Amino acid sequence: xxxxxxxxxxxxxxxxxxxxxxxxxxxxxxxxxxxxxxxxxxxxxxxxxxxxxxxxxxxxxxxxxxx
Numbered sequence: 001x002x003x004x005x006x007x008x009x010x011x012x013x014x015x016x017x018x019x020x021x022x023x024x025x026x027x028x029x030x031x032x033x034x035x036x037x038x039x040x041x042x043x044x045x046x047x048x049x050x051x052x053x054x055x056x057x058x059x060x061x062x063x064x065x066x067x
Contacts, residue, residue, distance in 0.1 A: 001033065002052045006044035012037065015044075019052055029053045 004019060016026045031038055033053040040048060 004050050004052060006046065006048040006050055008046040009043045011042055011044065015050055020055060026055065
């Protein structure tokens, strides 16, 4: 796991987008890895340490509606 520090006024969504190449689907995993983080409010205080869990494997199989 990697630890980053929140920037001024940054949200967990923004941290996920910054650290996971725009993938905000990692927000719930970040919150699970950081108990109590959500109690700090939507905009995290500057310098708040945030643990980044490993990226979840996601299916990249294309879906066709007309098969």
